[in-house]
Amino acid sequence: MTFExxxxxxxxxxxxxxxxxxxxxxxxEKSIPIILEGTDLLGCAQTGTGKTAAFAIPIIQLLYNxxxxxxxxxxxxxxxxxxxxxxxxxIGESFANYGRFTKLKHTVIFGGVTQSSQVNALKNGVDILIxxxxxxxxxxxxxxxxxxxxxxxxxxxxxRMLDMGFVNDxxxxxxxxxxxxxxxxxxxxxxxxxxxxAGSILTHPEKVEVTPVSSTAxxxxxxxxxxxxxxxxxxxxxxxxxxxxxxxxxFTRTKHGADKVVRVLEKAKIKAEAIHGNKSQNARQRAxxxxxxxxxxxxxxxxxxxxxxxxxxLAFVVNFELPNIPETYVHRIGRTGRAGAxxxxxxxxxxxxxxxxxxxxxLISIQIPIVNNHPFPAQIFVVEKKEKQPQRTPFNKNKEGxxxxxxxxxSQHKNKPKSTGSxx
Numbered sequence: 001m002t003f004e005x006x007x008x009x010x011x012x013x014x015x016x017x018x019x020x021x022x023x024x025x026x027x028x029e030k031s032i033p034i035i036l037e038g039t040d041l042l043g044c045a046q047t048g049t050g051k052t053a054a055f056a057i058p059i060i061q062l063l064y065n066x067x068x069x070x071x072x073x074x075x076x077x078x079x080x081x082x083x084x085x086x087x088x089x090x091i092g093e094s095f096a097n098y099g100r101f102t103k104l105k106h107t108v109i110f111g112g113v114t115q116s117s118q119v120n121a122l123k124n125g126v127d128i129l130i131x132x133x134x135x136x137x138x139x140x141x142x143x144x145x146x147x148x149x150x151x152x153x154x155x156x157x158x159x160r161m162l163d164m165g166f167v168n169d170x171x172x173x174x175x176x177x178x179x180x181x182x183x184x185x186x187x188x189x190x191x192x193x194x195x196x197x198a199g200s201i202l203t204h205p206e207k208v209e210v211t212p213v214s215s216t217a218x219x220x221x222x223x224x225x226x227x228x229x230x231x232x233x234x235x236x237x238x239x240x241x242x243x244x245x246x247x248x249x250x251f252t253r254t255k256h257g258a259d260k261v262v263r264v265l266e267k268a269k270i271k272a273e274a275i276h277g278n279k280s281q282n283a284r285q286r287a288x289x290x291x292x293x294x295x296x297x298x299x300x301x302x303x304x305x306x307x308x309x310x311x312x313x314l315a316f317v318v319n320f321e322l323p324n325i326p327e328t329y330v331h332r333i334g335r336t337g338r339a340g341a342x343x344x345x346x347x348x349x350x351x352x353x354x355x356x357x358x359x360x361x362x363l364i365s366i367q368i369p370i371v372n373n374h375p376f377p378a379q380i381f382v383v384e385k386k387e388k389q390p391q392r393t394p395f396n397k398n399k400e401g402x403x404x405x406x407x408x409x410x411s412q413h414k415n416k417p418k419s420t421g422s423x424x
Contacts, residue, residue, distance in 0.1 A: 006032050009061050011101035016057075018285075019097055025050030027210045032058050035184065040205035042198055043186045046327050049210055052094045055080075055154050055184050060099040062152065063127050067104070074125035079147060080154040081131055081173060083161050085110035091130045091156070104128060111135040119144055133161075133169035140176060150177045155201060158187035158194055167197065174201060214363050216330055220337035221344045224357065224368045229350040231376040232320060233264045238375060239318065239346065240270055240298065247291065248316040250300045251332050253323065258300045261320060265298055272298035303328055311335065319347035322356040326363040346371075351380050 002023055003016050016022075024032065027045045034041050035058035045051045059078050066077070082088050092108035099106070106128035107121040115135070122129075122144060129136075129145075139145040155161070161170060185198050185205070198205070216222065227235050240248060252258045255276040265272040273287040273296045290296040292311055303323065314336045323329050329347075336343025347368070349357050361367055 001029055007036070008032075008057065009064060011064065012057055012061055012098060015098050015100050018100075021053075025054075025210075027051055027208060028054045028057070030208045030210070031055065034206045034208070035059070035182070036061060038062075038182055040182060040202040041184045042202055042205040042207045043184070044188070044190050044207075044209040045186060046188045046325070049327070051156075051186055052091055053098065055156075055186070056091070056094045057098050059128065059152055059154075060095065060102055060104060063104055064099075064102045067102075067127075075149040076126060076129045076145070076147060077149055078128045078152040078154070079131065079150050079173075079177065080129070080156060081133060081136065081170065082156040083132065083164050083166060084157075085112065085132060087157060088130050088132055095128055095130070106130065109135045109139065111138070115139065133166045133173065137169055137172060147173075147177045150181055152182045152184070153177055153201075154184045154186070156186050158185060158197060159189045159191070162193055162197070170197070171200075214327070214330065214365075216333060216364050216366070217337040217343075219342050220333055221342070222333065222366070222368045223344070223346045223371050225346060225348050225371050225374055226378040227348050227350060227374075227376050228378050228380060229352070232348050232350070233261070235348060235374065235376045236261070236318065236320060237265070237268045237270070240265070245316050246297070247294060247314065248298050248318055249291075249311070249314060249335055250298055250318040250320050251323070252300060252302060253321045255302055257321065258302055261300045265300075270298060271296050272300055274300045276302040303332070313341060315341075315343050317343070317345040319345070322347055322349055322353040322360070324356055326356070326359040329360045330364065351378065 003013060003021065006024065006029070008016075026049070027043065028050050031041060031043060031054040035055060041055075043051065043054070045054075063077055080091055082091060088108050088110050092106060095104075095106045104127045105125060107118065107126045108130045109115075109118045109122075110132040111134045115138075118135070119139070122139070136145065140147070155170065161167065183201050183203070183205075185201055187194050187198075225235060236250070239245070250261060250272075252261060255274075255278050258274040258276050262272045262274045273290060275284050275287045279287070287296065287299060291299040300320075317333050317336045319329065319332060323332065333343075333345035336345060347357070357368070
C-alpha cells in the first residue's frame, strides 16, 4: 500500500514525498478513505501511530478541493481541539508540512502566552484552526473567533482531555459549532466515559482501532545509563569520543534542547546539526543530507522532525532525553537495526525520567540492561524508592495551575497579571 493508492491529490503527494513518506501507517490506511468520504470517525489510537497525519491529510484534501470549486477560504472551516500546547504545535507543524503546496492557511492558539499574535493571525483569515480548549473559549467569549462555518471538527486525545478536566469545555465548544458537520474523535482508550462523550459528538461513525507498536527489533542492542540531568552533556561527549561510532542520531524532547545539544557538541569539536520544526524545509533537508553523506557526524532531532527519517545502515541512536510516550521510544530506536542489520540504542535516564523508563520497559516487555561503568553515574537517582504521587485534581479545582504544557484558562479577576512571551 502506498499513498498513491489512497487517491490523494498531487500537492499532498508531493509534500509527502519531500517528507520522505511512501507508505501509510495502519491508522492512516484505514482512516483516510473514511474521512475523504465525509463520514464521522471514531478512532482508538495511541500517539506515535501516525494519527495526526491520518486526519490532517484528508482534511487538507477536502478543503483544497472546496477552494478549487470556489468556496470562500477566509473563514475557519476545520477545528482541531487538543489538550496541550505541545500537541497543538505538533499538529500545526503537520498541517504546515502536508499542506505546503495547497495555500491553505492554518494557525495554532493556546494559553499561557499573550494573545496578540494569535489574534492577528486569525484576523488575516485561516482555513484550519488548531486550539487548546481554554484559549479557544476565551477568544470565542471576546468575539474574536466565530465557529459558525466549521465543516470538520476533530477532538484529539480525548481521554487526556477527561483526565485534565476539560470535559465541560469540550461540551461548550460543541454547542457553538454547527450540528451539521463531519466529526472525528480520537482517543488512546475507550472507557465508558469516552464512549458517552463520543456519542454526543459523532453521528453514525465508522470505527477504526489500531494496536500501538510495542516491540523492538531483536537486532537492536539496548542500554540505559543512569545519569544526573546536569551531567548528560558530559556523558554524551564521553560516549561520542568512541571512534567506532561513525555517526549517531540523538533525540531530544524539545527544539530548544536540540539546539543546546548541538552547541555543546560543536564546542567539543564534534560536528553536529539539529533538525526540528523551527528549521526551514531547506535547512532540514540540508542537515539530513549532510548526515547521510557523513559530512555531519551527529544529527540531533526532535520526534516531530525525525518522522520520515530513513537512513540506511544507521548503527547508533541516543535518547538524550527519554520520551514521555513509551511508543515513541520504539519508533526512535527503530531508526537503527533496519532490514536485519544490527544497531545500538542507548538512553540517558535522570531522576525525573525514571517513570518514563518504567513505562517503556512495561510496553516492550524487556528490562533494558543498565550500564554502571561510566564516569558520570547518577548521584540522586533512587532506583528502588517509590515516591507517593500527588493526587490528581480536576482542572477547575487546581488553583496552582496545570503542569507545563497544558492549556491555562485565564483568570476571571479583572486585575489579572499579563502573560509574557509571544506566539511565533
